[in-house]
Amino acid sequence: MKSKQITRLSQNxxxxxxxxxxxLPAIWMLLASFDPQASQAIKIPAHASIVNYLDILTNxxxxxxxxxxxxxxxxxxxxxxxxxxxxxxxxxRFNLKRAQTIxxxxxxxxxxxxxxxxxxxxxxxxxxxLVDSVFGTILFMTTIGLPYGIWMSKNFFDTVxxxxxxxxxxxxASNFQALRLVVFPLMKPGIFTVIIYTFVRSWGNFFxxxxxxxxxxxxxxxxxxxxxxxxxxxxxxxxxxxYSVLYMMPAVxxxxxxxxxxxxxxxxxxxxxG
Amino acid sequence: xRANENITRTSMGFEAQRNKNKNLRAAVLxxxxxxxxxxxxxxxMVLAVFFSFTNRAMTGINAxxxxxxxxxxxxxxxxxxxxxxxxxxxxxxxxxxxxxxxQVFGFFIAMLMKKKNPWLRRxxxxxxxxxxxxxxxxxxxxxAAFFARSGTLNTIIGSVNIPAxxxxxxxxxxxxxxxxxxxxxxxxxxxxQAALDGISEDILEAALIDGAxxxxxxxxxxxxxxxxxxxxxxxxxxxxxxxSFVLIYALTGGxxxxxxxxxxxxxxEKAFVAYQVGYGMAIALILLAIGALFSFLYVRSMKxxxxxxxxxxxxxx
Numbered sequence: 165m166k167s168k169q170i171t172r173l174s175q176n177x178x179x180x181x182x183x184x185x186x187x188l189p190a191i192w193m194l195l196a197s198f199d200p201q202a203s204q205a206i207k208i209p210a211h212a213s214i215v216n217y218l219d220i221l222t223n224x225x226x227x228x229x230x231x232x233x234x235x236x237x238x239x240x241x242x243x244x245x246x247x248x249x250x251x252x253x254x255x256x257r258f259n260l261k262r263a264q265t266i267x268x269x270x271x272x273x274x275x276x277x278x279x280x281x282x283x284x285x286x287x288x289x290x291x292x293x294l295v296d297s298v299f300g301t302i303l304f305m306t307t308i309g310l311p312y313g314i315w316m317s318k319n320f321f322d323t324v325x326x327x328x329x330x331x332x333x334x335x336x337a338s339n340f341q342a343l344r345l346v347v348f349p350l351m352k353p354g355i356f357t358v359i360i361y362t363f364v365r366s367w368g369n370f371f372x373x374x375x376x377x378x379x380x381x382x383x384x385x386x387x388x389x390x391x392x393x394x395x396x397x398x399x400x401x402x403x404x405x406x407y408s409v410l411y412m413m414p415a416v417x418x419x420x421x422x423x424x425x426x427x428x429x430x431x432x433x434x435x436x437x438g
Numbered sequence: 439x440r441a442n443e444n445i446t447r448t449s450m451g452f453e454a455q456r457n458k459n460k461n462l463r464a465a466v467l468x469x470x471x472x473x474x475x476x477x478x479x480x481x482x483m484v485l486a487v488f489f490s491f492t493n494r495a496m497t498g499i500n501a502x503x504x505x506x507x508x509x510x511x512x513x514x515x516x517x518x519x520x521x522x523x524x525x526x527x528x529x530x531x532x533x534x535x536x537x538x539x540x541q542v543f544g545f546f547i548a549m550l551m552k553k554k555n556p557w558l559r560r561x562x563x564x565x566x567x568x569x570x571x572x573x574x575x576x577x578x579x580x581x582a583a584f585f586a587r588s589g590t591l592n593t594i595i596g597s598v599n600i601p602a603x604x605x606x607x608x609x610x611x612x613x614x615x616x617x618x619x620x621x622x623x624x625x626x627x628x629x630x631q632a633a634l635d636g637i638s639e640d641i642l643e644a645a646l647i648d649g650a651x652x653x654x655x656x657x658x659x660x661x662x663x664x665x666x667x668x669x670x671x672x673x674x675x676x677x678x679x680x681x682s683f684v685l686i687y688a689l690t691g692g693x694x695x696x697x698x699x700x701x702x703x704x705x706x707e708k709a710f711v712a713y714q715v716g717y718g719m720a721i722a723l724i725l726l727a728i729g730a731l732f733s734f735l736y737v738r739s740m741k742x743x744x745x746x747x748x749x750x751x752x753x754x755x
Contacts, residue, residue, distance in 0.1 A: 183562035189580045204589040251471040254464035275733035277681025279702045280725035283709040284482035307478035368573035408576045
């Protein structure tokens with residue numbers, strides 16, 4: 165009995181240690197963001213202040229990065245959602261002969277590493293004259309979000325019983341009304357899952373805008389941060405940390421807000437890995 | 439009027455209403471998705487195959503006159519010591535950060551968390567997940583500071599009188615591996631937590647009564663029962679690690695002198711820095727082929743675990 169308690173205690177200590185080690189790098193960022201004299205080493209700010217945040221929030225080119233992130237991630241998410249729902253409906257409801265083949269092909273596509281596609285995509289953008297086009301970038305990002313979006317939407321359509329839709333038809337609803345008034349409200353968790361997942365991934369994406377966009381005022385926050393510290397030279401760690409914390413906020417908020425929605429979709433997500 | 443309509447509708451039968459012109463309606467509903475996928479997914483693939491057999495370049499004479507060179511780009515790759523080094527680096531990075539790090543370590547944490555105080559479980563889980571939801575570029579930046587000469591790590595080891603090390607120059611591969619473990623372990627941990635929660639207590643108790651030790655239980659009961667979770671995380675972690683670019687590129691730039699140049703970084707350098715598009719495409723195609731193979735395995739393991747597809751599962755904490 166005694167040895168059991170020791171095992172348990174040592175396991176708890178080990179867990180706690182893992183937790184502490186995992187927090188260290190991020191805690192540095194959080195502390196440094198409030199420290200006007202931030203350095204690369206972790207330390208409690210001598211005079212904590214929000215001056216770093218004010219620095220960032222009043223810097224027009226930097227705020228422009230956030231705006232572009234919103235435009236790109238928001239645009240991509242909106243189109244992914246609409247196109248996914250359209251494509252998922254027949255997959256779920258029409259008894260198509262090849263429905264299974266299509267859904268598994270989509271699952272296959274969710275897993276393809278996007279990094280490898282960027283070289284050919286850049287060439288395509290040159291041929292189509294789309295390099296440095298925000299709209300082109302959004303359309304491309306939409307496309308790579310579609311396999312996951314359609315796959316998830318189909319699964320969530322499947323969870324809404326077909327009888328409910330038919331009951332709405334009996335009551336005189338049109339196909340679209342039945343969807344809008346009966347099916348979509350029941351699919352809310354699914355729709356939220358796709359929206360949040362697509363938005364967060366788009367928000368965090370660095371490589372695609374890094375390759376496809378060039379003009380400074382079109383670059384989203386992810387690329388701006390890279391320029392900020394990638395130029396090396398003299399780095400102001402405080403403002404950079406404040407920038408990073410602000411940049412992470414939407415992702416963190418959406419994740420915590422949506423934990424219970426996300427969990428429903430988690431077990432079947434495909435390209436969960438960045 | 440409405441009543442009449444309803445009668446016709448019901449007499450037509452729902453099956454009929456549903457299936458009326460179904461192929462046409464399906465085609466219309468599919469069309470935006472198909473158009474986008476054809477334009478931005480299929481086309482680049484065709485281009486990749488096409489250009490990888492040419493000498494296309496972005497500058498110089500080959501930029502104007504594109505010639506077919508057969509398998510020259512692929513032959514060049516396998517004869518290029520830098521390519522071979524990149525393959526080796528990719529395997530090292532994959533094994534230590536992906537398989538040993540994210541997957542085995544993730545499993546280890548999930549096992550440790552079993553039947554622990556929910557508060558501790560939640561707190562530790564959140565610290566691990568923090569890395570996962572941190573955007574890759576921020577991860578890179580955090581670790582650039584963490585490993586810096588005057589960074590957190592050197593401060594800590596300095597407090598026990600170990601001299602400071604330029605981690606990113608002296609141990610570049612170890613550094614990017616640690617950063618990637620921090621970034622990705624949460625995924626495996628969450629998957630294993632969910633799988634372990636799915637094993638019924640009765641089975642474990644029965645094993646205990648039969649005299650099985652903890653290692654036996656692990657080897658003969660727990661691991662076989664969550665086999666599919668192992669294959670799914672294995673494939674996903676592999677795909678994620680193969681595609682990992684930003685973390686390495688922003689931390690070390692693939693250096694020093696190619697020490698952390700993985701296939702993804704090598705491809706980027708050839709195509710976007712050296713402007714050897716044909717060569718870069720050939721490398722991209724090799725990466726894609728490996729990716730496609732693992733994606734195929736992924737689909738297969740998902741089919742096997744079809745019970746979990748579409749089944750809501752409480753995974754996040």
